[in-house]
Amino acid sequence: MKTLTFLARQAPFGSSSAKACLDMVLASAVFEQQVNYVFMDDGVWQLVRGHAPEGIGAKNVMAALQALELYGVEHIYALEESLTERQLTQAHLQIPVRLCSRAELSALVQSSDVVTAL
Amino acid sequence: MKTLTFLARQAPFGSSSAKACLDMVLASAVFEQQVNYVFMDDGVWQLVRGHAPEGIGAKNVMAALQALELYGVEHIYALEESLTERQLTQAHLQIPVRLCSRAELSALVQSSDVVTAL
Amino acid sequence: MSTLHIVSTSPFDSNALLSALKTASQDDAILLIQNGVYAAIEAPHMSVMMALAPSGLRMYALAEDVDARALHGLTQHITKIGYSDFVTLVCEHHNSVSWN
């Protein structure tokens, strides 16, 4: 088993990156690897509760975050600094996440076998 | 005759934007319109003398800047603030340009019929 | 003679908004669309950036993009508008610049 860490860094709807990262996380979970899913920079916007993208012709792709636990993805982090910069708190988020500091992120990255930032 | 203003804002080789903007400028000149070609933000890197993109499998697209005069494109500007931020001076540039201030840029934009930022 | 500045990228990861604000004249307007709407939140980082705008500059954010992203508590200086107002803004201004 390897440790695969994903850094979700882009906002949810302006580009396809958020969905691309989520699909990689789910595929890794299907292969029963150790997955870390970290939301940072504009990626923390992906976690926000209440997305309603019908008006922009998009699917609510981030609704699948709710299914992460079913897939066995349990190590979900948000970089505290990124939330703070955007005036976001846990109360704004649609799933519970562990807040992590820069130092914790650094350690997580260093201890992973493969790190993918999308 | 209309005044078409182009704001070249991206660096020359990492994306195709610089070439796309140049092609639009040349097409506008062929139609004998009044063209303003403004280099600003990372777009000022397009003007730098000595590009050697062979090592990255690219053509030296910006060599065509030399031909602008032949096409009748004479209003070529660089935003002074953008040059300064990047420690660039006229001596680094492959063609002579008029330095413009933010206020001059604003006036240029407002007085144009069509403005394209690429 | 006034210009509509359309900003479509996130102010946290792009200098598009900054360039637009510094280039805008006071009778211009700014319209935030796509990820540009994140600039409409109340946050210290955004206030600092918005302070660079000429005084009196009108600011709008596209409702469809704001709602998609579930942004709440927009700063009061920014008016939420729909696509039909977007079209009206385009017509009311002499020209537009799209900052990506």
Place this chain on the structure above:
Amino acid sequence: MSTLHIVSTSPFDSNALLSALKTASQDDAILLIQNGVYAAIEAPHMSVMMALAPSGLRMYALAEDVDARALHGLTQHITKIGYSDFVTLVCEHHNSVSWN
């Protein structure tokens, strides 16, 4: 256990370098490629950003990308390397992160 951080976008228009610098540990390395190489210039704006790096962090810039862009006067903290050294760096580090 150390990480190679590969930064490919311009520091003037993207927060990729900033994120990489803040995430890097002191035994990591940064490699600038593509438009990321613009971070290698001597400029006050870049010095401020680079000061966020942990002390001792090694910094490299890919020669092919530097030369393509005709960058001169790189800051002395950054070593110019070619693709074969890029491969060596990948092998020498436990993993890599590509910041775009």
Place this chain on the structure above:
Amino acid sequence: MIISVMVTGSPVSQQAAQSALSFCEAALCAGHQIYRVFFYEDAVYVGSALSVSPQDERNLNAAWSEFVQRHQLDAVICVASALKRGILNNSEATRYQKPAANLEAGFELSGLGQWVDACLNSDRVVSFGA
């Protein structure tokens, strides 16, 4: 008013082509005339007839094709951008000896002159990028 629209962003990985379509719909709805829609750079992928969307997602290429045909709009795809990206009509496929064409119905391949012409003949030009 007479309005022209330029699109430069990729239809699958960016939002520009969706925003542009909504804008065009609203412009027609308000009684304006669309002189031309010009697809440039990665936006030329809008013209691919081969794209297949997941069943629960909207196919933006199909939506654009349907829209321009229903309103009989002049929808021009920049031929230089298209050739580089492998978007070909029958005559380009033949000219370059490629095995297939893939240009969606409703779109025409032409040069940047069509964009300049749109600038000259429109009251307003709006661009949709990234």
Place this chain on the structure above:
Amino acid sequence: MIISVMVTGSPVSQQAAQSALSFCEAALCAGHQIYRVFFYEDAVYVGSALSVSPQDERNLNAAWSEFVQRHQLDAVICVASALKRGILNNSEATRYQKPAANLEAGFELSGLGQWVDACLNSDRVVSFGA
């Protein structure tokens, strides 16, 4: 070492696919083994057989195709990314009743599982984005 490479950027409008190719060439040159190259998101356009470059410009799609065939590399294009973007092999074209296929020689369409498999079987994985 055993190395795998992922590419996510568009071959025409971004530099990622060029950087990735130079990296792969250097890796082979240094005696390393490339387990797989995985094309994801806009990088799947590398697999278009219909792209036509101006005569004085390098065709990166052709260069990649030639490279993977010469070295008999495992070059996988993400099928989900490819379908959305209109990159089809014969069987997908038939399945979705599309008029043509356009997948370049040397590439195979497959799922994200191939990327996870590459992570498990490689000593190093390097990504090339924007």
